[in-house]
Amino acid sequence: MTVRTRFAPSPTGYLHVGGARTALFSWLYARKHGGQFVLRIEDTDLERSTPESVNAILEGMTWLGLDYDEGPFYQTARFDRYDEIIQQLLDNGHAYRCYCSKERLDELRETQMAAKTKPRYDGHCLKNKADDPDAPHVIRFRNPVGGSVIVNDLIRGKVAISNDELDDLIIRRTDGSPTYNLTVVVDDMDMNITHVIRGDDHLNNAPRQINILNALGAEAPVYAHVPMILGDDGSRLSKRHGAVSVMQYREEGFLPEALINYLVRLGWSHGDQEIFSIDEMISLFDIDDVNKAPSSFNTEKLEWLNQHYIKETDPAHIATLLRPHMGKLGIDPSEGPDLVEVVKAQQERANTLEEMADISQFFYKDYDEFDEKAAKKNLRPVAAEPMIKIREALASLSEWNEATIHTAIHDVAAALDVKMGKVAQPLRVAVVGRAASPGIDITLFLVGQEACLRRIDRALAYIEARANETAAN
RNA sequence: GUCCCGUUCAUCUAGAGGCCUAGGAUAUCGCCCUUUCACGGCGAGUACAGGGGUUCGACUCCCCUACGGGACGCCA
Secondary structure, three states: OOOEEEEOOOOOOOOEHHHHHHHHHHHHHHHHOOOEEEEEEOOOOOOOOOHHHHHHHHHHHHHHOOOOOEEEEEHHHHHHHHHHHHHHHHHOOOEEEEOOOHHHHHHHHHHHHHOOOOOOOOOHHHHOOOOOOOOOOEEEEOOOOOOEEEEEEOOOEEEEEEHHHOOOOEEEOOOOOEOHHHHHHHHHHHOOOOEEEEEHHHOOOHHHHHHHHHHHOOOOOEEEEEOOEEOOOOOEOOHHHOOOEHHHHHHOOOOHHHHHHHHHOOOEOOOOOOOOOHHHHHHHOOHHHEOOOOEEOOHHHHHHHHHHHHHHOOHHHHHHHHHHHHHHOOOOOOOOOOHHHHHHHHOOOOOOHHHHHHHOHHHOOOOOOOOHHHHHHHOOHHHHHHHHHHHHHHHOOOOOOHHHHHHHHHHHHHHHOOOHHHHHHHHHHHHHOOOOOOOHHHHHHHHOHHHHHHHHHHHHHHHHHHHHHHHHO
16 A cells, blocks of 8 residues: 555645644655655635635745645535535434534533533434424534544554543534534545644544544544644744744745754654755654654754755855845845855855845945944054055055955065954955955955945045044044 | 643753663854854763652653643634
């Protein structure tokens, strides 16, 4: 039997990191076993499902490289099939009509909560038939009484739940639409899903689903409930923890390789290995190695991985990805040095593409103003003389390249009998406006001779103004 | 409240009864490299939730407690 897994999100929002990891695990499992990965959109909640959300989910999966072999299948397109199954359950006594009002159910729930018991439907309509069978009603699955259901979970092991804990759940609403627990069972059955890998929050649903499957005479798939992802403070992951949407990570300048690598290591590990290529994940991943405990999302480790992949990736490719981030800052990289060269210079200095764009702005436009601390420290009157000398040296260069620039700076330092730092650091601040940049030679080279001289003049004016100010006091 | 699940450094994790003086990674701090920032190298501190058993021996097995998470919907 070939392995068939699925990812079945409900389109009520964006693809978030928790869903993405579940999808990744399902995808890896299918790929590892040479099986199929199916995408199914669970859109039976007509109120909350939106086409925008469907697009967001598809976009997120595409970006992460989680390709599916079948689908997307939409549950809203399968209502006839669900009706058929519901009728079948009705016919063989595994389901019944329920005419209880919402008010009655709410009241029942409250009473039971007050009595400190688990809220459950009391089976009222099972015993009392309505006068008019066509009056508005829902359809309930008739859950077995007594005994217990064993969920043989690949991650949790054997989980037993007593049938007395389960009540007769609604499988069709008053408006005729089927509910989740019914559709998921029918779909997994029809789509021949062999392994249901999903979030831990569904563990409680498994026994009810197994009961429905039994009533249908179908075999249950193998279940694997993966633990949830929590925020960095250990509480349920939410927007207040920062980015939760997969696409937001792209906007913030993360590479899909980094996010995938981060996600695969959350709740799963293979010895001490931290870096995994997709092929390695496929060959090494195993459900048996997935942890039972929930894990906290840690952005700092994600950033480390992102930097790792930025360093490892071909600069030309990084440049392509960086371009839109430059654009967001109002910079057109075609009006300046080759972006690929800029990437090479910055590759080891940025955790994200967004950050790389930020620290690369000065290659393309003059800085707005000096970084205060850097200017205060480096653009002092004592820096004036070396700065004037270096300006002369740079201005006289007829060949503008890293080697000639290097020699020029070196010679000035030697002539003044000072360390390189005394010359290079004020020069850096003069040219880039702040204290940090790539190597001084490559920086000057990429900024260009004309812009360098212009900015040095600006720094000299700054130093002079400051000297006058000091003298005046 | 009831039921289900979980608990190793701040965080992700290794650990399948003696290999554990509990290993790796991120983060933090220090040193080295260095014209800055990074990268890289080296090093430091930091954990088996608590209590009972079982055993010659428990991070590993069992029980209880505490804490955390999930479910209890005409949501999925």
